[in-house]
Amino acid sequence: MKLEQEKKYNYDKKTALQKAANWCAYQERSQQEVRDKLYEWQMKPLEVEEIISTLISENFLNEERFAFSYVSGKFKIKKWGKIKIKQGLKLKRVPEPIIKKALNSIDGDEYLETLSSLLEKKQQAEKEKNAIKRQFNLVNYLYGKGYEKDLIFTLLKSL
Template sequence: MKTDKEKKYNYDKKTALQKAANWCAFQERSQQETRDKLYEWQMRPDEVEDIIATLIAENFLNEERFAFAYVSGKFKIKKWGKLKIKQGLKLKRVPDLLIKKAMNSIDEDEYLETLQTLLEKKQALEREKNVLKRQLKLLNYLQSKGYEKDLIFTLLKSS
């Protein structure tokens, strides 16, 4: 049985455009994700760029809309911090200006409230008795979620 990487796709440009449009309509996609998918379908570079341009013109692809959707989803659903969200957008090759604009959509009060809630939940589950080890574990957990060290330290000192 062939794996996904071994499959051969022989799409003509029109079919690839239709499939890409359906793929982009299902969920917000970045230009780079779409480009990667088209190359996975064995499309030629000139065809890939033509399809990307068409998808943008027909509003199937919109980097700004993608950035805002990504930030909103990762913050509200996955409870990620700004550092992890920003890194994710950079991996998707979203321009820095759009990253900054989308990151500004996070409400500061909601951000701090989410961080506080995560800390409280983790504190309730943490079984470590040694205070320093306990705080280190909490710090590591919140940092892995993408929150800033200074905010974490401020919260840990006040708790």
């Protein structure tokens, strides 16, 4: 059995700031992700908060920009619904007002269109013959994707 060695990081504040800035420049990050990374690098709490405030002042870190990017990516690429996106942002400890603002950036018509296309694709792929079980499977799939039950049922009734 192989023993895993813990990585030892001995970054000074300046080096950690530079590495964190590069990490944030590569992709949008939440403050919590950066905080976790800095603690992983075994930085002291005071240094962590100083580095985060520096990253914010130098515009490497912007919670609102992160939220909009997250919402856009999860909706357009992964086809997630608002419920699942909101949960993801909460896990990243994004403040509630920013979450609401970012979720409102999703176009309502595009949201319904995406939900409809997901339903159509799933209906074609569904092999269940029993109508009730079939509908149950469709609802579970769409609910698992993070869409609101009232929208799912409204869409199913219209078909």
